[in-house]
Amino acid sequence: MLQTILKTFFRTGFLSALALLSLQGSGVAVANEAESASAFSVVTSEAHIIPVGHDGMRIMGILSGAFFVDAGYGPSDAGDLNCLANMTANQSSGKISGEGSCVIVSGDSRLFANWTCEGVLFVGCKGDFVITGGDGRFEGATGGGVMVSRTSEAATGIAADRAVGVALGRGILFWDAFDIVLP
Numbered sequence: 001m002l003q004t005i006l007k008t009f010f011r012t013g014f015l016s017a018l019a020l021l022s023l024q025g026s027g028v029a030v031a032n033e034a035e036s037a038s039a040f041s042v043v044t045s046e047a048h049i050i051p052v053g054h055d056g057m058r059i060m061g062i063l064s065g066a067f068f069v070d071a072g073y074g075p076s077d078a079g080d081l082n083c084l085a086n087m088t089a090n091q092s093s094g095k096i097s098g099e100g101s102c103v104i105v106s107g108d109s110r111l112f113a114n115w116t117c118e119g120v121l122f123v124g125c126k127g128d129f130v131i132t133g134g135d136g137r138f139e140g141a142t143g144g145g146v147m148v149s150r151t152s153e154a155a156t157g158i159a160a161d162r163a164v165g166v167a168l169g170r171g172i173l174f175w176d177a178f179d180i181v182l183p
Helices: 002-011 014-021
Strands: 034-051 056-070 076-090 095-106 109-120 124-135 142-158 165-181
Touching: 034 076, 034 142, 056 095, 056 165, 095 124, 109 142, 124 165
Parallel strands: none
Antiparallel strands: 034 056, 034 165, 056 076, 076 095, 095 109, 109 124, 124 142, 142 165
16 A cells, blocks of 8 residues: 555655655655656756866866656656766767766755766766755655766857867756665
8 A cells, every 4th residue: 555655656756755755744654765767857058178188178067957757657847956067078089077966956955966977078978876865855865876968069169278168058967767765
């Protein structure tokens, strides 16, 4: 019976259901039980690009967009995602790698995460997304999943001295399985 209730809540909105189930005194416990869904965020980005040698560059930026989850019945709006990115790229090999931190804001609660990834310039970056906690309904949350970032430049401006560039872009971050565990 509890599993049926959880599945019904889960399918109607991943973060909303978890928030509802985690309320004190609700009579329904999900402690240490993982819930999973696919998730994505269509993002816009702004990044500063600094050359670090003939072939290398550092890319520091922010990505922002609405965050959606899908537990099998189509995407549901679950909040807003904001991420900082610190990337390294090599133009000859096309390899990129990076790390960053994200916050997902859902109502009056926040979910915090760190990520790392490796990939290919203009193709994508794939790696671990680790939930490090939260506040409000997500206090003490853990979990995460494999995140894929597919972003592209929409406009680029380079300073006259070629010391720094600014790239505006858009793209998508997605998780085939986004897991969250509440204490």
